[in-house]
Amino acid sequence: MEEESQIIKGKYAADISSIKEAHDRIKSLILKTPVLSSASLDAMSGRQLHFKCENFQKGGAFKFRGASNAVFSLNDEEASKGVITHSSGNHAAALALAAKLRGIPAYIVIPKNAPTCKVENVKRYGGQVIWSEANMRSREEVANKVWQETGAIFIHPYNDGRILSGQGTISLEFLEQAPQIDTLVVPISGLFTFLCQSISQKCFKICFAFGIPLLIFQQMKTAGGGLISGVALAAKSINPAIRILAAEPKGADDAAQSKAAGRIITLPETNTIADGLRAFLGDFTWPVVRDLVEDIITVEDSEIIKAMKLCFEILKIVVEPSGAIGLAAVLSETFQKNPAWKDCKHIGIVVSGGNVDMAVLWDSLKK
Amino acid sequence: MEEESQIIKGKYAADISSIKEAHDRIKSLILKTPVLSSASLDAMSGRQLHFKCENFQKGGAFKFRGASNAVFSLNDEEASKGVITHSSGNHAAALALAAKLRGIPAYIVIPKNAPTCKVENVKRYGGQVIWSEANMRSREEVANKVWQETGAIFIHPYNDGRILSGQGTISLEFLEQAPQIDTLVVPISGLFTFLCQSISQKCFKICFAFGIPLLIFQQMKTAGGGLISGVALAAKSINPAIRILAAEPKGADDAAQSKAAGRIITLPETNTIADGLRAFLGDFTWPVVRDLVEDIITVEDSEIIKAMKLCFEILKIVVEPSGAIGLAAVLSETFQKNPAWKDCKHIGIVVSGGNVDMAVLWDSLKK
Secondary structure: OOOOOOOOOOOOOOOHHHHHHHHHHHOOOOOOOOEEOOHHHHHHHOOEEEEEEHHHOHHHEOHHHHHHHHHHHOOHHHHHOOEEEEOOOHHHHHHHHHHHHHOOOEEEEEEOOOOHHHHHHHHHOOOEEEEEOOOHHHHHHHHHHHHHHHOOEEOOOOOOHHHHHHHHHHHHHHHHHOOOOOEEEEEOOOOOOOOHHHOOHHHHHHHHHHOOOOOOOOOOOOOOOHHHHHHHHHHHHHOOOOEEEEEEEHHHOHHHHHHHHOOOOOOOOOOOOOHHHOOOOOOOOHHHHHHHOOEEEEEOHHHHHHHHHHHHHHHOEOOOHHHHHHHHHHHOHHHHOOHHHOOOOEEEEEEOEOOOOHHHHHHHHHO | OOOOOOOOOOOOOOOHHHHHHHHHHHOOOOOOOOEEOOHHHHHHHOOEEEEEEHHHOHHHEOHHHHHHHHHHHOOHHHHHOOEEEEOOOHHHHHHHHHHHHHOOOEEEEEEOOOOHHHHHHHHHOOOEEEEEOOOHHHHHHHHHHHHHHHOOEEOOOOOOHHHHHHHHHHHHHHHHHOOOOOEEEEEOOOOOOOOHHHOOHHHHHHHHHHOOOOOOOOOOOOOOOHHHHHHHHHHHHHOOOOEEEEEEEHHHOHHHHHHHHOOOOOOOOOOOOOHHHOOOOOOOOHHHHHHHOOEEEEEOHHHHHHHHHHHHHHHOEOOOHHHHHHHHHHHOHHHHOOHHHOOOOEEEEEEOEOOOOHHHHHHHHHO
8 A cells, every 4th residue: 555655746846646647648658677686686785686677668778768758748739849859868769769659750969979879779769860069058059949940849858847757657666566675776867987988998907807898888877866856756655764875976976965065066067078968966856866865875986887797697687887876886885884774675776777889899999 | 268288198208287386386486587578679570579588587597497396396305415417507507506495415517618607606506516527428427426425316407307397387477478479489409609718710700790799609508408398398288379489509400400300310429618518309308399399490600699789789688699599590581581480470589598708708808
């Protein structure tokens, strides 16, 4: 039986009602992803771990939940002009796929330096790729121009209640599949510090040391707290006692810094190859993170790599760095040695996505 | 409602009753593995594909089903002395795990040249590793010696009714999870022609051409037709109209040759590094393959590699070569152009396992 939330309706950009409505809207479109477990990983962590495999979701990441909810929330008149976004992450592909299923155009503004696999994903789902320069200003300008020309509806990757509600459907499924869960560990945005195009010697050495294939270290694609906000709002409504922990890379701990400061902190902007994909907390997601997320566990890149290797070798699943960070957090000393988390016995880990570009990996290796 | 089989009880080493008994015995031990699907792969194959992910099974392969059925079939007196097998494949690890769960010793005779990951798996599950030379004679001699010393029960990897019954439980789950399946494609034994220790230049080139990480091309671990025999016996009993197709590598097509000749054909024995792992049809499995398997589709190694890549990139799962061969068969010209298979609309593919050794891969690359 569900214990209804004390979360006040309207306080946040989504609530249990909008999340349930989203689920009714999209459940025939999305995949109800399986929950995996492993006795070996349970032994390693000293807890019972439950992995919600959103890497198997359509489009290879949880993003399709929010995107399909947004696209199918539009009325026919709105929808007829299509949708637009600027992103070269999983949101772009997810939006293209959702638009394709609705039979409407999707205009996707992509920075020139985006990884090939991402661009191909967008094209595969019928999205119309429109190029921009590799900085946020250019992306917004190009998107604005396309909007003026087409009248398409702009769908923000995370600062949108429909997106949050869509992502929140993960909790509805997860807590039904594994109702014993007392703690959820969910990735939160940040820039993964290894980038494929500027991959460092150190990264190569670490990979060799751990004996893992050098994956494409694209940035974290959890983008702006949309995932954890939706998941937290639904989970806390279903079970107010559940603990929500965020997992964030140390090299880009804007969420942890924001939580500590009590306000949104954005890290100094850089114009690296991956700048366009960088995401900070938005005004729709920050209040949820501030109020409902108990703590943010930051982990080193080396811990994320180890966790990716465990996902490959033990769970037999392909994950991107953000997909492995929840496991990395649970195995980290920070978590293991903190008495506050001693009572976390059944931990639900959201494996956010599995889009890694093996071709680019081999290109990097051949250089 | 189940349509009961016309398969005569006692004709084969297992039947629907022994398979249902096995399921009752092991269902609390095994993982009910999920069934995945992909719109992209459906489009590529022109069919609806359903992947039964035994790579997620405990021990990383379907073998745990048969091994746990065998171990838990023993009475207490038999069990007290432990179990023994000679194998360095997935059966060894599966038997060690099953024995551990029953709290009895497992003596595993392993050839000296076995891949490290396999040996580690056996040790991880508490199996007692006993080394032999890398040929079948030595393995049998060592196993015999251990048997004389311990009185442990020998559990053959496939030529055993309890093993067949355990593997057959896959069909009980699969046809309940995806009852629309009209065709099952299942790997059949054979020696995968790429071996990690003798990995060829050609193999490297193919991998680079397809942009995939060079996995450890260990031999096929489907071992002797145990998987397809169990799966066919159960599936044909549940739905006599279902088609059972086997998938076999062209470079080791002993099953196809046997089927064509109407008798067991064993390929000339070699004493390569992987000789000990080679498996041919046994007298328990051959009658099932002869009578119930409609055809054997042989595929090139390059097709298996392509299919592994698709499993990684699209399904986001880690598979060993034998785990990908079913998909390779369905995508092959042999299958696609054969009018006999035109009516196969809902194809169930058994993904047999996911044990690939990434550390050895990197060792190979660094040489």
